[in-house]
Amino acid sequence: MSHFAKDMTPDVTWKDITPGCCIYEGGTSQVVETGNWRTMKPILDMDKCRQCLLCAPVCPDMSIPVDSEGKRMDFNYFFCKGCGICANVCPFGAITMVRDEK
């Protein structure tokens, strides 16, 4: 009987569900796509970005990856919920919120 989170779907039976709905592994949120909650989407204009990095720490969903050189990369749209905080803090107008057409 599996006790992995991926198998605890709405089809799991009472015999197979983990006792107390406990989860016996770490990092299970990595498989949950929160990007599809989004209605507005941030777009980064690389020409205007000065790499000040004010945006990265305020992202509530860790969706602004920073590389080993200390430079931010494009948004991780798998997790980004489109809250717009990054666009709000950017001093250079490098982030624009647009309607997310899926």
Added chain:
Amino acid sequence: MNDTIEIRWHGRGGQGAKTASLLLADAAFNTGKYVQGFPEYGPERMGAPITAYNRISTKRSTIHSNIYDPDYVVVDETLLNAVDVTAGLKQDGAIVINSGKSPQEIRPMLKGYKGRVCTIDAGKISEQELGKNFPNTPMLAAIVKVSGVVQADEFVKDMEASFQHKFASKPQVIEGNMRALKRSMEEVQEG
């Protein structure tokens, strides 16, 4: 002795009736008996009348109620007017009273109780032998003597051992308690 002997203690909160009932249970237990020792709990107020009970038997008693028709009652004289101490007391039983008075002086205060009336001045014995008013030990000795619930010599031996254990560092307390115990067994009056 009957299969089961039932004893009711009337005392005042904080003055040791509960402890005495547990000591009696201990003494009977140590001589191979089945025992019950339990107080009737209530709001615990220093000086208020309290009741404690013993059942002592040769086979395990399974009854878990209070005792209404005791074979023996043990009581302090100051409670005689406050509590109906002879209620349900068997006529072939006895009442043991901590008092300097004689049984003949006490009997008129017992609402026509016809059984044995025993008195012991436990306070005086305690003052003289221990220097303080700890009437427990002499009262315990008196009820053992009167009821025969434990053989007297077995009781004396057992108490000495338990005092030696309890007061290992204070030999004078052991001696005082043992004197109080023996005196009480000799001085308890019956009438």
Added chain:
Amino acid sequence: MSIRERLSGNEAIAYAMKQINPDVMGAYPITPSTEIPQYFSTYVDNGEVDTEFIAVESEHSAMSTCIGAQAAGARAISATSSCGLIYMAEMLYVAASNRLPITLAVCCRALTGPINIHNDHSDAMSVGDAGWVMLFAENNQEAYDNYLQAMRIGEAVSLPVMICQDGFITSHAIENIELVETEKVKEFVGTYKPEHYLLKKGEPMAVGAFGMPAYSMESKRQQAQAMIDAKDVIRKVSDEFARMTGRQYGLIEKYRMDDAEEAIVIIGSSAGTARECIDALRAQGKKVGMVKVRSFRPFPAEDLVDALKNVKVFAAMDKDDSCNAHCGPLYAELCAAMYAAGVNGPKGINYIYGLGGRDVTVDSIGRVFAGLEEIAATGEVGETYRFLDVRE
């Protein structure tokens, strides 16, 4: 050889705890269970056990402490009574649904009001739906014996266990007791080896998950199965205990039931008082008997039906009132068991008795049997919702 002793129910429970030497005790004092953590904390202080004793500010926190400790992989224990138990109620459900086999000693005491510190079963019965195994003791010996079996039962089915005894009546009464040698206790109880626990190396774990409607019902059904499975576990552990001590327990105990026509069904210390009454009535040639419920959770439906199916009339004795204008909890579940099994021969009545410490004497039980005899003779059941020894 067992050890001959004389202990109160509370001393016996504390001594069992000492022999088992659990990992964590989270406790908050309340009459009449206060002595249990009090005595046990002395053992901790003297270094006789290596239990982590966590003094908390409430029963809610005491149970929360146990939940955290047990989830981490430790054996956790507590003790409580009355309003302390219902203050724990929220966390009792959490412990059971997270399938944590915590052991809780309960000295049953009335719930207010009027304010009352004495014995009845209103506290324990009020948490009867919390998902705990609940064993009740007649005397200090059974409280001790049940406690020694609790962890074996709870850990086998991953459910917490309440070991209930009657407040003051057995918790504070000194009686003879046969203790089991500590080495034997340790061997019998064994060590706690959970499959998953928070401190397990290499396996991160989340406890206390949110269960959406798509999952909650499956989770609760699985929990229900654990309680169903607990019946056999209790029997097996009891059998093993009997081989060690000679003292045999089951889900219920039948006393002089073989040819009984009139029977009472009862829980706790008054069963002992009833034995005396039954012996006296038997001596008069009356066919009377008793069924004592040891396990209230799981509810021994099949055992009770089997024990009562041939009697003419029975009385279920409830030391608690469900305040439903109908009956107490034992009667309700017992009648449901009889009906479900298609057994409709015996007539059954309910007595609410012993509330708030109302003394239950041999004569009290005699009055119950007198009522049953009348029903058996006339066939008239009359009022089924009765109150014993209440002034009219």
